[in-house]
Amino acid sequence: MSSPTISVRIQAMRFEAQGVVSVELRAPEGGELPPFEAGAHVDLHLPNGIVRSYSLSNPPTERHRYVVGVLNDRNSRGGSRYVHEQLRVGATIAISAPRNNFPLDESAAHSVLIAGGIGITPISCMYGRLGRQGKSVELFYCARSRKEAAFTAELLGQPGVSSHFDDEAGAPPDLRGFLASRPKDAHFYCCGPTPMLNAFESICEELGLPNVHIERFAAEKVAPVQSGSYVAELARSKTSVTVPAGKSLLDALLDAGVNVDHSCREGVCGACETRVLEGELDHRDGVLSKSERAAGKSMMVCVSGCKGQRLVLDI
Incomplete structure (x- = not known):
């Protein structure tokens, strides 16, 4: 299933630097938005059908608004370009609740x-x-x-x-x-x-x-290319799903009727992170660190796959 969304209004857009605008988002009827922590991001579900993740820049104590900064990327595939050229103050769009793949350790000495x-x-x-x-x-x-x-x-x-x-x-x-x-x-x-x-x-x-x-702003390998098929075993469901060559693990799971939380489908938002019990992983996301990839304990099923013949997921 897709991640649940929140309706917000574009309250303000501000020129911040060459090629950069900030976008202020508020609840259409006023009131508080879901809480967030420093390092968190939200996914903007843009009216052109594209979903993009943007980090929150305003203080977490501000519950009445979210503020994101958007660079008009020279290589935009329709997200940042839409924000800069077509998104306007007063428009209503859907966003995800805040997620944090970049948490701040507030106990650090420095x-x-x-x-x-x-x-x-x-x-x-x-x-x-x-x-x-x-x-x-x-x-x-x-x-x-x-x-x-x-x-x-x-x-x-x-x-x-x-x-x-x-x-x-x-x-x-x-x-x-x-x-x-x-x-x-x-x-x-x-x-x-x-x-x-x-x-x-x-x-x-x-x-x-x-x-x-x-x-990271983006996954290092955008396309979920899989050269061979493999079997994904679902430990809790006690079922298995065959993932054919050229198909993403997420699509194979969804086609098999397995509910998997997801949003961006590009390996950057973290919504589809899934615990892995066994298998040699082919990481293609922009969320996990080198050490997290090496540990092989989780994966982003929207873009990552399996290098072997068998994968066991905690689903």
Whole structure:
């Protein structure tokens, strides 16, 4: 089954930077929206039939609204382009309840937040949350240029906030040097474009940093390509479903009458995360970290599959 949705009104849209708008969402009749935590996102079910996930940037204490930041992606497949070109104030759309694949550990002695471009949306929420609690936190905000960096007026100049703009510095940020100079027991968070996240994960692994958290904008492999068939055994249901070549595990389960929560179908929202009991997984999502993938305890059934002949799911 698809995830249940909430009806919201577009209360305001604001130009935040070149190619970036913020969208404020409120309940049509007023009142409170479901609670959320720093790092959470909502799925926007756009009127053109596309579902996209966007991080919440406003404080979790604000129960009367959600605010998301949307980059007009040059490679948009219809989501961000629709938001920028056709979505208008006053329109009513459906959204998911907030989900959090990028949770903040508020007990950390020190938190290091790194944002690349539009990755500032969840990171700014985290920074504000920790700051209001009087926690030790620093934010490193990176972008190709200052004019493409959203929320700079609110963030730059705040305690613990530093920035790097490629066009002004004449080079990309020195992530290795930055990370190596921070306390090893800190919690490190990064959200940004794929090359930055890959570099961040690699450097953290080399430095032996134990507390590393990332959030990706998109799955690394978009299409759920499966070269061969396999059998998915459903442990609790005591049934099995054959997944033919070229078909996603989610579609095979749905076609067999198995109710599976899902939303984006692109491996980024986390709605379809399913516990795995056995099987060699072919991860194709943008949610799980390297360590979570290696553990093989869960998968996003909308895009990920099985490398072997048999998969056992906790369904």
